[in-house]
Amino acid sequence: MATAPVIEKKEPESLRHPALKYYRPGAGGNPHIWCEGCGIGQIWYYTVIAIEELGLDPNSVVWVGGSGCTGRMCTYWKHDYMHTLHGRPLGFATGIKLANPELTVLCHMGDGETSAIGGNHLIQTARRNADVTAICVNNYTYGMTGGQYSPTTPIGSLSATSKYGLVEDGFDLCELVAAAGATYVARSTTTQPRQSINFIKKAIQKKGFGFVEIISQCPTFYGRSNKLGDNSITMLDWIKRSFVRKADWDKMSAEEREGKRPWGEFVDTERPEVIKALHDLAKAQREAYRG
């Protein structure tokens, strides 16, 4: 019996997707588990490009995640990853960084993970100012469980658990984290690839807690439930119309701000960082010890 010849597809390096070399072969749900039109894959790309542009050794980058659609991001990272428990990535990340301060530790968390079940870890990590980076993928929804509302979902939204319109208002995560003491806080959206990459780079470089909120589209649940379109194009258009540059926002009247929110950098400052402080303390006490 004749068999079909095996054609080896040899594409030139220049045509290969630039993120592919960071992709874990054989990862779960190959190529990935996300729905058509989801923004999480975009943010995965922004992250690996940020790592590449910073010239980091990928073996020194530990990618931490928790549960849900966003929690799965870490599992596609070819180098070290730690897929942890729902809401807890920042605690695990702090432990990793304490044991090896040379590592770059990144956490990607969904909006529910960041602000509901993981809310205390978020504000405590910001307060401690631990040198880890948190990237919140905010698509206003619990996607993995089928589109329930989260603490960032805007009031009035329809979801699987707010069939008559949501009656509670959502967090502004950047304001929350800034108030808790984070040294770098920025917000971008999936309509701004370059700004998103730049913000992630600055958050990683910050010697302290860096927080980037990236507004993302969930056409499958949030988009469909709220008649914003069940594809990424109409949702990205909605995001584009809903977010204004911080510099413009600052000049807008209360009336003009109605239904809109700002994107940009909110905090870029320095404060004592806990992991270095603990190691400095240990070094000093160890040297002073006489028994």
Add this chain to the structure above:
Amino acid sequence: MANPRLLTGTHLMQGQQACAEGALAAGCDLFAGYPISPATEIAEAMARRMPQAGGIYLQGADELDSLTIVIGSVWGGYKSMTATSGNGICLMQENIGYAAMTETPCVIVDMMRAGPGTGIATKSAQGDLYQVRFGSNGDYSIIALAPESPQEMFDLTVEAFNLSEEYRVPVFVLGDEILSNLREKLVIPSEVKVRERRKPTEAPGVGYKTWAVPEGEWTGPLPAFGQGYHLAVSSFARTDDGSPSQAYDVQKRITERLWNKVEANADKLTRVEDGFTEDAEVLVVGFGSVGRSVKAAVRQARAEGLKVGFSRLVGIWPFPDAYIAKVGKNVKKVIVSEMNMGRVSREVQRCLGRDTDVILHSKPGVAMHTPVEIMDQIRKVM
């Protein structure tokens, strides 16, 4: 220069401080914990002592935070520990399951207090046996050791670290409030046997399988992040390379190994102090602080000519099934004295079957069994 990790010599020391000294001697690099009676003074001792040894003390925002920091630091290359009481164990349960599933060696000290709920924060009980063994979801195994004195708070904390490295499981030091605050003589030797972490023999690289277990072994070596091993750490049911799997055979293989790596080694992990068991008609079983009264009462009974023996269980989990079956074979009755409504007594009954009369001598906590009370119980059943 003096070794800050090993205060060789004879001390008068409180149980919680002895525990902290044991941790330092065993090579603990990090302690993360949340204040809770009656385990707060372990945290206080570690806050003072860890930096002296070049290590880290970090106060968790709660018990969940504490154990996540501990587990994360272990994958970063540290040996780490937390300490709490029963209420704190309740909060840690999800992380305990995570540590079991990710085979993360760590030490969790539980100084038991009366419950349920808030209970009595400053009074003793022994009610946490099942929650440390079966508290998290799914099937896994852990090791639990029950000290009776500050000396054993030291010795068993060292052993807990060593066993956690050998079996790659969370190991519990299961003390109680009486031991928290008991001050006694503690002898710290000039040398302590410390088991180092087992590293992979193969070179780092993309092909390394995070969850592969060498043929004929129960668990694999443990590299750290940042060494180039491309570690895929998660508590998913997964194949050896870390890919999540929903396959029956994968779940079966993982579950059976996580269970059996401890349970199949129960004989090796049996730790018991016993006496007068050869010709005993009645056996008295106890552990922890109550174990002291058990021994005193049985010695008194022997002085009065009564054929009574004692078994003080030092290793609680895995339960010493084979030992109990053997030691209980020829006795007529077994008394189990414990500060709860029946935990060890149920296990002993399971081991000996319905033909042996197992009598639960229960106190609900606050006050431990006195030797006189146990003596009364012995007289009652003989």
